[in-house]
């Protein structure tokens with residue numbers, strides 16, 4: 381059993397948010413300035429359609445160097461590198477480019493996601509403290525800090541509150557494994573007839589921020605990695621969203637369902653009925 385961590389003070393959390401924002405914005409400038417006309421795939425990960433680019437690697441290295449300088453006692457969990465242990469009880473959770481397939485093709489939705497969590501760096505038990513998502517193409521930066529709200533470029537954001545599931549715009553995403561995609565497509569046939577429409581934009585981190593600012597009403601996905609959801613999940617929660625899994629579980633790789641509480645509960649019920 382993990383022991384609840386002692387959380388930093390509110391002013392320390394404010395400072396962590398500022399650092400997360402600064403790191404995401406600096407990394408975003410590198411990605412924006414360094415994108416070649418044709419991006420090459422450097423390697424593949426879980427399957428042949430799960431790409432890594434040279435930029436994913438170099439930006440994660442930059443973020444790791446900055447964190448080692450500024451917060452040498454903190455641990456690091458990043459999408460593209462080995463876990464770094466720490467002694468402070470805090471872990472930085474990094475996605476150097478969330479939406480790598482969009483980056484590869486030059487489709488607009490891709491972002492740097494930087495979060496810091498307390499406790500085991502596992503979405504089932506962690507306590508997210510602060511996070512930032514920087515959208516590379518349009519330069520928007522969303523931030524959130526535990527108990528201190530969520531902002532886009534310094535302006536507070538709040539979730540939209542649609543009257544019904546039927547009028548809710550729902551974002552989702554698909555994993556990289558064929559069998560998982562077949563199952564996601566099956567679940568989608570239960571959801572799509574019940575909602576306003578579906579969006580698959582390609583960056584879970586951005587999608588969660590779009591829920592936070594009311595440009596999506598709901599979001600769900602099975603299979604999200606900790607780095608896909610750490611910052612965006614906190615930002616959505618701080619903007620008034622419920623963030624959970626199914627059957628009373630926390631949001632994890634098993635399922636992440638996010639949105640204004642009444643509609644999110646209806647979506648969770650629908651996903652449970654669909655056997656998601």
Ligand code: IPD
Nearest residue numbers: 477478479480553554582583584
């Ligand atoms: C992916 C994106 C995508 C989501 C996938 C993620 P990546 O992250 O967030 O929207 O549907 O599940 O793996 O691979 O671009 O970092």
